[in-house]
Amino acid sequence: MRDERKTPEDKNQSNMPTVYDPLEFEERIYEKWVESGLFHQEVRPEGEPFCIVIPPPNVTGVLHIGHALDNTLQDILVRWHRMLGHNAIWIPGMDHAGIATQVKVETALAEEGLTRHDLGREKFIERVWEWKHKYGGEIRKQLEKLGASCDWQRERFTMDEGLSRAVRRVFVSLYEKGLIYRGAYIVNWCPRCHTSLSDLEVDHEETEGALYYINYPFSDGEGYVQVATTRPETMLGDTAVAVNPADERYKDVIGRHVVLPIMNREIPVIADEWADPEFGTGAVKVTPAHDPNDFEIGLRHSLPLVKVIDEDGQMTEEAGKYHGLDRYKCRDEVISELQATGRLAKVEKRTHSVGHCERCRTSVEPLVSRQWFVKMKPLAEPAIRAVEEGRIRFVPERFRKVYLNWMENVHDWCISRQLWWGHRIPVWYCDECQVAIAALDTPGECPKCGAGALTQDPDVLDTWFSSALWPFSTMGWPEETPELKHFYPTSVLVTAYDIIFFWVARMIVMGLEFMDDVPFHDVLIHGLVRASGGKKMSKSLGTGVDPLEIVDEYGADVLRFTLVMGNTPGNDMRFREERLEASRNFGNKLWNASRFTIMNLNDFSPDLGSDLTLADRWIRSRTNKIASEVSEYLKDYEIGEAARALYNFTWDEFCDWYIEIAKLRLYSDDAKARKCAQYVLWETLKKTLALLHPFIPFITEVIWELLPATSGSIMISEWPMPDSSLDDPEAEEAMGVLMDTVRAIRNIRSEINIPPHKKIEAVVVADGSTGSILRCNEQLVNTLSGLSGIVIKERLDIRPEKAASQITSRAEIYVPLVGIIDLDVEIQRLEKDLNATQAAISRSLGKLGNKGFLEKAQEEIVEKEREKLIEFRGKEERLRKRLRELKE
Ligand SMILES: [Zn+2]
């Protein structure tokens, strides 16, 4: 795009509104960026690659505060690398989110009184695509509002043709290697969604229930074994009773048989370590078809599987007379029958953990069914090594252990889902000979018997199967594209810790298997954004904040800065409304400083001149130091620290000190001095804007447009590189002395209530070098602290009478007060103030000593009270000191 305002004359500073209003320009700026094409980069083989793939948000998603943080962090990194001149791309995209999307569309259908079965598979999938085209773009618009500089030309969707092809390719390849298999397995089943769920998709809730003690009589005579269970209806499918081999009580019953009540089936008593002598009676019923642990026991002892509950949550034929009953109804009937036959020994109330479907809250039924699995052990080995050898680095490092622990104990991954929306499993069965054929494309005939009638597996793949391929499937794999060659492995993955297993681990596995290399070098893990009280943000609890509402009120820059400032990798953060105000104030401060600078650059020409003052040397040295600090922080992913350093520098050193000092020359008649001040102001603002740009891109771009002698977008301006020729420790030391002195005098002025325009005198006691710094810059100190004169001494023979004093690290400062203020009035005022302060202290002590207050008040309020007390005590001390000085 052509920049229309290149020369200083054309940049009309009167265009700059007096008030910073982000809503005036954020949308325009984003459009400008998109039009400029700067988000997009082609492969530049000679350029240093930097690449991030976005954690693909669900197509059903709306931007929540966690996304806002996640994507702000990524945007900061990619904007930074772009400014460094790297070949930097951020690949965006969306996940088809199998079950979440299907449930959405099913809900919409339900409003029309339809189910997906009424439509049939094909029509239903068409409806989902319609839904996707209509609503699926929401999250992209929201990312745009946030300022995300994604390379939208590279946007992908996990159900794209290209990505679907990659999915089939991976499936077939793993299948042919024997790493994908089909097997009977116990899975978490949702009878409502009609699909299996991974452990991660099941929410466990403490539920009121009971523990039922049931007597199973021995088949060969007197006596019984008592078992305890929370789910008596599953007893209909018991195939053994297990006791711990070390349990003395049951030593003699192992190997005997009991008769299963109601079913009258003989089942063995077996010894298995799993049976916990502390639980119930120490003897447990074993139902391999309906409990994951029992399933494992069943495998160890070759027990038969008796499936008594079906996919709808109803009792099967195997349940005998209870066939057709709902599982909970059946529970009641079983209890009554056991009671009637005297088999129910006792019932204890107890709460226990019950798994619920994350999507629809139905309680999960463990069921045995035929599912597809990825054999994880062999795939996990290289993925463990890659992290152990440091080829992938976790930030912060503690997540390395979390990852390794999980990978070392990894289970096979159940990848089939009984859904319609998703990547259909590329396996066909021959109708004639039943052989299974895994293939990239629909096979024409059975390779074994030549029959033409083949039926595709009805299931689809777990959504995470396709997202596991994301780092290379988005770059065109399995084709050997220039992107893969240049950008793979990607540079860094930015994500929250809650999906390390779902996603990060599986990407590492797939990257190593199919690209023979790790998918990324660094994994930056950030925490969750919590409500101000520390609770998880949740719409239903009313503790959520909507990032889009914040953008509408404050602008995206304010939200971004608030989320990032002080955020440390891996740690949760609390979101406080007040911090938005603080960020907005920062935007105002920058705006006003820029406006002042630009207004004073009307006759500006960008050359340095040779009349640098101490303050010029100091701010140039400091800017340079901040640039290198910020670069270091960003390199270490200490993004919150980088923001904090920039905040402090901009606010304090640049705005409050340098601009104030520069004013003296801007308003002077000395043309050379004015030119020099203009240059350093311009240079400092330019660098500050560049450093701030990745964090607050909109406001910095708007100011950049108005700043003379800049061209193009700030997005591709040069990142301020450290330049040792600008380092000036001498100037930093000297300015340090001056600033301390001025601060001390200003403190005295405000505490003694000296009117701002009243000129005062000061006596400063300082050693040789400090003294000479002050002497050389007397004029500056006088101006900045409103002095009519300053007396600098190496030592003090007699302490000035009735003088207020302050001590800095290198000097003592006295301000004689006779003739400056009415001492009697001031003493009275200070005494009054002291009394009031002391009263406030005793009130505060009273509160903090009150048990009732401490117990009832919120933690935050108690904390505020403590802070108040500390403040009052400090004030009391200062007042006493002032009074002593005035009375002396
Ligand atoms: Zn469900």
Ligand SMILES: [Zn+2]
């Ligand atoms: Zn066949």
